[in-house]
Every structure is written in C-alpha cells, then in structure tokens.
Amino acid sequence: MSRIENRTFAELQVGDSASIARTLTQRDIELFAIMSGDVNPAHVDEEFAKSDMFHHVIAHGMWGGALISTVLGTQLPGPGAIYLGQSLRFRHPVGLGDTITITVRVAEKIPEKNRVVLDCVATNTKGEVVISGTAEVIAPTEKISRERVTLPEVKLLERGRYYRQLIDKTRGVTPIRTAVVHPVDGFSLLSANEAAKAQLIVPVLIGPELKIRAAARQVNLDLSTLEMLHAPHSHAAAELAVALARERKVDALMSGSLDRDELMHFVDCPPGLRTDRRISHIFAADVPSYPRPLFITDAALNIFPTVEEKRDIVQNAIDLAHALGISTPKVAILSARETVSARLPSTLDAAVLCKMADRGQITGGVLDGPLGFDVAVSEQAAKAKGIASPVAGQADIFVVPDLEAGNMLTKQLQQFADAQIAGLVIGGLVPIIPNRRTDDILAQLGACALALLLVRHKQAARARASVAG
Numbered sequence: 001m002s003r004i005e006n007r008t009f010a011e012l013q014v015g016d017s018a019s020i021a022r023t024l025t026q027r028d029i030e031l032f033a034i035m036s037g038d039v040n041p042a043h044v045d046e047e048f049a050k051s052d053m054f055h056h057v058i059a060h061g062m063w064g065g066a067l068i069s070t071v072l073g074t075q076l077p078g079p080g081a082i083y084l085g086q087s088l089r090f091r092h093p094v095g096l097g098d099t100i101t102i103t104v105r106v107a108e109k110i111p112e113k114n115r116v117v118l119d120c121v122a123t124n125t126k127g128e129v130v131i132s133g134t135a136e137v138i139a140p141t142e143k144i145s146r147e148r149v150t151l152p153e154v155k156l157l158e159r160g161r162y163y164r165q166l167i168d169k170t171r172g173v174t175p176i177r178t179a180v181v182h183p184v185d186g187f188s189l190l191s192a193n194e195a196a197k198a199q200l201i202v203p204v205l206i207g208p209e210l211k212i213r214a215a216a217r218q219v220n221l222d223l224s225t226l227e228m229l230h231a232p233h234s235h236a237a238a239e240l241a242v243a244l245a246r247e248r249k250v251d252a253l254m255s256g257s258l259d260r261d262e263l264m265h266f267v268d269c270p271p272g273l274r275t276d277r278r279i280s281h282i283f284a285a286d287v288p289s290y291p292r293p294l295f296i297t298d299a300a301l302n303i304f305p306t307v308e309e310k311r312d313i314v315q316n317a318i319d320l321a322h323a324l325g326i327s328t329p330k331v332a333i334l335s336a337r338e339t340v341s342a343r344l345p346s347t348l349d350a351a352v353l354c355k356m357a358d359r360g361q362i363t364g365g366v367l368d369g370p371l372g373f374d375v376a377v378s379e380q381a382a383k384a385k386g387i388a389s390p391v392a393g394q395a396d397i398f399v400v401p402d403l404e405a406g407n408m409l410t411k412q413l414q415q416f417a418d419a420q421i422a423g424l425v426i427g428g429l430v431p432i433i434p435n436r437r438t439d440d441i442l443a444q445l446g447a448c449a450l451a452l453l454l455v456r457h458k459q460a461a462r463a464r465a466s467v468a469g
Contacts, residue, residue, distance in 0.1 A: 002147065002148055003145055003146060003147055003148060004074050004075075004078060004079060004145075004146055004148050005078060005079075005143075005144065005145040005146075006077055006078030006079045006080050006081070006140050006143065006144045006145075007076060007077050007078055007139075008077070008139065008140055008141055008142065008143055009077075009109070009114040009116065009139035009140065009141055010141070012076075012077060012106055012109060012116060012139060013106065014106050014107065014108065014109060015105065015106060016076065016105070016106045017076070017103055017104060017105040017106070018071050018075040018076035018103070018104055019071070019101055019102060019103040019104075020067065020070060020071055020075070020101070020102050021099055021100065021101045021102070022067055022099070022100060022102070023097065023098070023099040024059050024063070024094055024095065024096055024097065024098050024099075024100070025096065025097075026057075026096060027156060028059070028063060029043055029044065029057065029059060029060070029063075029096075030044070030156050031154065031156065032059075032060050032062075032063050032066075033060070034156075036060065036062070038060055040060075042054070042057070042058060043057060043058065043059070043060050044057070045057075054093050054095070056095050056096070057095065057096055058093040058094060058095055059093070059094040059095070059098075061088075061090045061131075063094070064090070064094060064100060064102070064122050064130065064131045065086070065088055065131070067100075067102045067122070068086070068088075068102055068104065068120045068122070068131070068135065069083065070102075071102055071103075071104045072104060072118070072135060072137060075104075076104055076106070076118070077116065077137060077139040077140055078140070078144070079140065079144040079146060080139075080140025080142065080144050081137045081138065081139060081140055082137060082138040083135070083137055084115070084136040084137055084138060085135070085136045086120075086133065086134070086135045086136070087133045087134050087135075088120070088131055088132070088133035089131070089132050089133055090130070090131055091128070091129050091130055091131065091132060092124065092128050092129070092130040093130070094124070094130055098124055098125070099124065099125050100122045100123065100124050100130055100131075101122065101123050101124075102120070102121075102122050102131075103120075103121050103122075103123075104118045104119070104120050104121075104135065105118060105119045105121075106118055107119045107134065113138060114138055114139045114140075114141060115136060115137070115138055115139070116136070116137050116138075116139045117134055117135075117136050118134065118135050118136075118137070119132075119133075119134055120132070120133050120134060120135050155289065157288030157289060157418060158288055159286070159288055159418060159420060160286055160420055160442045160443075161286065161288070162284075162286045162292070162293045162446075163286050163420065163422065163442050163443065163445065163446035163449070164442070166284075166293070166324070166446055166449045166450070166453075167198065167200070167445055167446065167449045169324070169325070169449070169453060170199070170200060170449050170452050170453060173452060173453070173456055174456070175196070175199050175200055175201050175202050175452065176200075176201055176202065176250075176251035176252050176451065176452050176455050176456075177201075177202045177204060177249070177250045177251050177252075178192075178195075178201040178202065178203055178204065178250060178251065178252045178253065178254050178433070178448075178451070179204050179206050179240075179241035179244055179245065179250040179252070179253050179254070180192045180203045180204065180205050180206065180254045180256050181206055181207070181234075181237050181238050181241045181253060181254065181255055181256050181258060181263055182206065182207040182208075182231075182233075182234040182237040182238070182255075182256040182257055182258040183205050183206075183207060183212060183215070183256035183257060184207055184208065184211040184212055184214075184215050184256065184257045185215050185256070185257040186215050186216075186218050186219035186221070187257075187435070187437055188215075188254075188255075188256035188257050188435050189205075189212070189215055189216055189219060189221050189223075190219055190221065190441075191254075191435060191441070191444045192205070192226075192254060192256075193221060193226070194441055194444070194445060195254075195444070195445055195448040196226070198445055198448070200445060200448040200449055200451075200452050201252070201254070201448050201451075201452070202227075203226050203227070203254075204227045204228075204229060204244070204250055205223070205226055205227065205228040205229070206228075206229045206231050206237045206240055206241050206244075207230075207231050207234070207237040207256065208230065208231065208232055208233065208237075209228060209230045212228065234257075234258040234262060235262065235266075237256075237258070238258065238262060238263045238265070238266045239266050241253050241263075241266075242266045242267055242272060242273055245273055245429055245430045246271060246272075246273060246429060250430070251430055251451075251455045252430050252431050252432065252433060252451045252452075252455060253267075253430060253431075253432045253433065254432070254433040254435060254448075255432065255433070255434050255435045256435055257435075260434060263432070264301075264425075267279065267425075267428060267432070272428075273428040273429040273430060274428060274429075275427065275428060275429060277312045277315065277316060277427040277428075278302070278305070278309045278312035278313060278316075278427060279301065279425060279426070279427040279428045280297055280298045280301055280302055280312065280313040280316045280317075280425070280426060280427050281297065281298050281299065281300040281301035281302070281423060281424070281425050281426075281434075282295055282296065282297040282298070282316070282317050282320060282423070282424055282426060283295065283296040283297070283299055283300070283406075283410050283421050283422070283423050284421075284422045284423075284424070284446060284447070284450055285410065285413055285419045285420070285421050285422075286419060286420045286421075286422075286443070286446070287413055287417050287418075287419040288417070288418055288419070289417060290377065290417075292396060293324075293396070294395075294396070294398065294413075294419075295317055295320070295321065295329075295396060295397045295398065296397075296398045296400060296406055296409060296410055297313050297314075297316070297317045297397065297398070297399055297400070297406070298313050298400070298403065298406060299400055299403060299405075299406025299407050299409065299410050300403065300406070300407065300423060300434075301403070301425065302403060303402060303403045303404075304402050304403070305402070307348075307349045307352050307353065310349055310353060310399065311353060311356055311361060311362055312427060313399065313427075314331060314333075314353060314362055314365075314367070314397070314399055315362055315363070315364075316426045316427040317329075317331070317397045317399070317426075318331065318362070318363070318364045318365040318397070319364070319426070319454075320424070320426055320450065320454055321365070321396060321397060322364060322457065323453045323454045323456075323457035323458070324450070324453055326396055328364070328365060328366060329364075329365045329366070329396040329397050330365065330366045330368075330390065330391045330394050330395050330396050330397070331365045331366065331367045331368070331369075331391065331395070331396070331397040331399060332368060332369060332371045332375075332376035332391050332392075332395035332397065332398050332399065333349070333350035333353050333354065333367060333368065333369025333370055333371065333399045334346075334350075334369065334370070334371060334372070334373055334376060334398055334399060334400050334401065334405070335347045335350055335369065335370035335371070335372070335401060336372065337370060337372065338370055338371055338372055338375060338385065338387055339370070340370065344370075345401075346370065346401035346402075347369075347370040349401070350369030350370035350371075351369070351370070353367060353369065353399075354367045354368060354369055365397070366390050366391060367391070368389045368390060368391035368392070369391075369399070371387075371389065371391065371392065371395075373398070373409070375387055375389070375392050375393075376391065376392065376393075376395040376398060377393065377395065378392075378393050379392055379393030379394070380393070381393075420439070420440065420442065420443045420446070421436075421439065421443060422439065422443045422444070422446035422447040422450065423436060423447060424447055424450045424451060424454070426454065430455070431450070431451040431454050431455065433447045433448055433451050434447070
C-alpha cells in the first residue's frame, strides 16, 4: 500500500475492524530490546531461556502491544487518531517464527470528544488468543490521506561477536605460559592480567622489577600472583624472553612497553625464533557486517614481500585458520583487478600463488586471485563482473599485495566498518601477541585466544606425528 488513509469519527461504525499479521524474528526481538532497553534474558539470552518456564526465547509482551498501536495509527482509525489508553492481557507467549494476527474492532462510539473504544485481539496460527484487551482513542474528524513514509533501513551490528566466540573455544583449554616483555606501563600489565583472569595465558613478567611494580601501583594492580623475572632494560627483557621461548620454557611472547622492532630484532637474530618459514603478521578482524571472521595478512611486518615470502605468509595464515577449526579456509589473493597483467605485479604474484597451491606448495586451503576486495567479500560483485570463483564472497583470509595496502585496509575497516582488530605474529617457534594501545580489551583477549589455540593445535599435531612415527 503506497498510501495510508484514516476513517473519521463520522465514518466509523460499531463492528468495523482492521487487521495486520506479523511473524516474529530474531531481528524484531533485538530491535525492540535496543529501543526499549529491556534486555530481560527471557527475550535475548537463548541459553537462559532454555531453563525458564517456556524453554525458548519469547517476544517482549509489548512487541504485540506495539503492533496494536500500528493498526490504530495506520488503519483504524488511522492518521490523526490520538491514543488515550489501553488495557491488555498477555495470555500465551509468542516465540521465534510464530505468526500473529492483530485485529482491532470498534466496540463503542462516544460522541463526547469523538472518543472510540476498540476491542483488541492477537491470535497465533493455532487460533490461540495471545493478547486481548481494549484501547481508547480520539478519532479524527477530518479526512487524511498521505503517501506512506519510507523508513530508513536498520542494520543491527554486534561488535565483538566473533571474538567472544573465539574466547569460548578456549574453555577447558590449558592456558599458555606467556613472556610479557618489558611491561612497565599500566596498559601492558592490565592486558596481561585480564588475559590471565580469562584463563588464556599464564603471564611471566620480564623487565626492570622496580618499574613494573611502580606501573602496577599506578593502576592498583596486585602482582602477588604473577611470576616476574628481572631484566635491567627493554633489550635485556627481549633477549631473555626469546631465550625462554627457544628453550620451550614459555609458549608465547606478548610485547609490553617496547617498540615491536626492538623485540623482532631478537626474534630475527640467530639463534632467535625463526623456523624454515618466513615470520608474518596476521590481523583477525571482527567486522560486524561480515558473516565470518576476516583475516588480513601481512599488514604489519613484511613490507614488500616476494612471491616466495608470500607463499609462507599464506601458509602461516592457513595453519592458523586450521587451529581455529576452519578446515578448508578460502584465501583471496587481493589486487586492484581480477585479470593478470604484467603492469600490475600483484596480479602476477596472485597467479603464481594459485599455481603453487595447484602443485602442492601451499596446502590446506582454497586459493583464488587476483581478486578485488569487493569480489572477495561479495558474490553479487563477482556475478556483476562475470567472475566464477570458489572464493568470491566467501573469503576467510585476505592476502594483501604489500604492507601499505594491508595497513590502509585494516584502518578503513576500523574507521568505516566499526571493526575490531586483533593481531598475531606467526610462523616462528612461538606466536607473538602485539600489545596495541589502540585495541580495546576484547580485541586484546581475542589475540591471546588466537595464540592459545594455535599453540595447542601445533602441540597436538606434533604429538600425533610422534605417535605415527
């Protein structure tokens, strides 16, 4: 219906009625909770709802009441009606997927001030009355016919959803001993402590003891339960942490108040923590509008990687995805266009990487490229461009051409898509958790969860290989 039109007091007759039908969706519940502030777990917490008297999520009672208001305001009497009062009884719960029909019927006309009393009933598909009651309105006296207003589209974005799911995956998994390198500021200490409370890591604080304790006092943090190893300065702390990791006395590193390059110097320098793989960085982006976690590599460590280095970067990312339970991650090799051109080196790299995967030089994932970012995230964009791809619109891992492109992409996601970004350095003997002061605590915990799951996955793989050997 393109227009809405009222029925004046003079036009209304006792017995006149109007109806609408609506099917309850999860989106309805969330929108009503956001608008009203009513976050009663019976409506918004599926686990809690299983244990209450109805055993499933139900609609807010006034969701149905609002639908009655919809009929009164748009159909009977319609525009110009003034709501005076309402009395309702809620007789049956309304669950997800239930369709209810709202009917209002004129019960009485009161000439004084053009008042109208209406019976209001909501029934479900079983014919059960879920809501009954009456409403009183002042009916309009002038005819009104208006174009129906087009409402703005509402998108519900849940920040941090995938990080919470990621942290849930670690329940029951033994925390990893993590060397926290030079944590002489409150942010580093609080991050490590929160990760410890979440049972993700067992922190080993490495740095100048007096400075660490002074920083702890500034944020009122009790260090009595945390292990501490003295190192006179940041260089010494980084060197000691790398040595402990090499000796398998810690499972991971977390940077504190020192520059990443300072820590990576000791990671890179022999004997360091290098393996036969190129060490790389990966961002796990929790983008509310994207239907799955989004991994971007390498946007922080390798500036202009060669195609051979990109092979390692891709394999590192696939291995991390396996640790998170993604059995066959889909990898988009990004570029500015989808056709291979000698004038655009990133397209050549993409073609070579895909051929490497065909020949078994990269394993465990499905690769395609070159792909534009729009094609990687949207099947519709791929269809519009005539691109048939097993990765288009379904990508888990996004391999950027170089650090500059990756860095700009992640920051754009943060600023324009409200994404949260957690980073991890992978490909070495142990993962390294960067301490990014722009991250909120959930993203930092997400990075620690990534490290925990990766470490335990690799340990399990080594154990299986040992038994098989």
